[in-house]
Amino acid sequence: MTSYRPKSGLEAAIARLIAPRVQQITEQVAEAARDNAPPTKTWKSQGDALVRPEHRAADGQEVPENLRFVVGSPAYDQQHYGAGPHQQLREPRDPEGTPGATVNCRCQTVSDPDGIARNIHAHPVTVSGSRIVGVVTCHGNRVVDSEFGTDKDDAARFMGRAIDEVARRLRR
Template sequence: MGKARITPGLTARLAAGPVRRKVERITAAAAAETRDRAPDAKTWTTAPDGRARPSHAHADGQTVAENVSYKLPKAATAPDGTPVIAPGYDYASRPRDPRLPRQQSDGCRCHSIPLPGELARATRITPVVVTPGRVSASVVCEYHRVVEAEFGSSQDAGAHFMGQAAQVVAARYRT
């Protein structure tokens, strides 16, 4: 039996042509699957009258994936009875979340505004890079606290939308 040698020129032509196109197809499929699985987002909004407690005013406009908790500064009361921000955070999946202490939830007039498709729109593909011995591209989701959305935290379960997308596409293209 004879041995075949692949010349550097042939390797470069394969990487620049058929292999590159295959990587582009797989990456596009992974991005589409990631977008399909990406959780929606949500934004904390306070009542527009300027009377929100300081911790809620601080959270106003905070936008996170729907499976990630809002991060509110802890609330306290000054000696004169004025609400103030204390060190640390309370976590809430929505305004008036039962996990919040009463000084954060009682009388809260805030809302959580759903933002369908936000993480899907934040997902993109990097250009294919061809180097000697390697052809690669990536699917990237750039969003505030996206690592918590993917893997979870001590407060929330991860959605694993990118990991599951990679598994589905890998199984589809496995030969």
């Protein structure tokens, strides 16, 4: 029986040689994630005395486009329509909302096509012995809910699709 023992430090040397390629792949995943990331939308009230208190509180709330805004329910709607303390609305005047939250609402949404994408970053790979780690991060309000979905909203899977796309290209 023959046995082979690599020279001490060979695995770490190979890892250092491979690290630049892993960095390229990490950058490709980040770029694909930016391409797949949904826009964000921001709730904007008119900012005047006629704005409902719940909508004033929602003003400036930014969420990924595939998710719903979380807006307070008026006390009347809680008492008479069985609404909880908050409603999840796709947009101002959402037909699924209660009347006190939607009727005569003058609020608007403002879309930002790069709202999530601008917060996706590839970080320098780290090499520790024979281990190489590439990291892509995404920061923002409710990005995890956007990626995986909620009980009411579908998953965007922008990070998951990015990994799938890059892996598919590498297999060719």
